[in-house]
Amino acid sequence: MPSDASPSGDPAPTSLQQLALRLQDFAQQRDWGQLHSPKNLASALIVEAGELLEHFQWLTEEQSRNLPADKKQAVAHEMADVLLYLVQMATALDVDLIEAANAKMEINGGKYPVGQEQRKKER
Template structure:
């Protein structure tokens, strides 16, 4: 597994910046994986709140102010996810690529195309 802090891609740079931000504030004791996962869930709920009463069409046509608010919540979700990956020494890109490969097996194009059914119902 690649050390998230040792290379120079944007995600790893972000992880390093987050670590420096937290270190400067002595927040390490509060950043146990359980706490970071809890915070991530809270932020995901705050993201969902922006779409709660919108129709599907409205959710695709956000105003600039709505988009900015959603962008802030998305950033919060990303920041906690990156912090959690650092705390657990999980390379997010490697994990995402492995998961995509698994999903490709679970959702073959010929069976999944045009359907929203879960893999066990294809």
């Protein structure tokens, strides 16, 4: 199956909005809606983030930057799990993730202006 199609044969989502709709449909077909409270979705997101972290446990900085192909694919799947739960949580709370991310970047820009970077101390 081409990577631009879903398992159902429909075109794969190319935006967060399309992904959110596909996730809603996926959950509805399985009658999972009653399980997808913000609390449960946040918990599931953290579990998946922990599974993502497991792939890097005990690696050196260099190893973490140069993952073998099979490990990189496994990491990509865990990253996708985190994204999927985050998108579902945003839907449950009616949060526009792009708008929220842009607003947060503005806040961070004020907190951490250019020219005031913290430099790693040489040892």
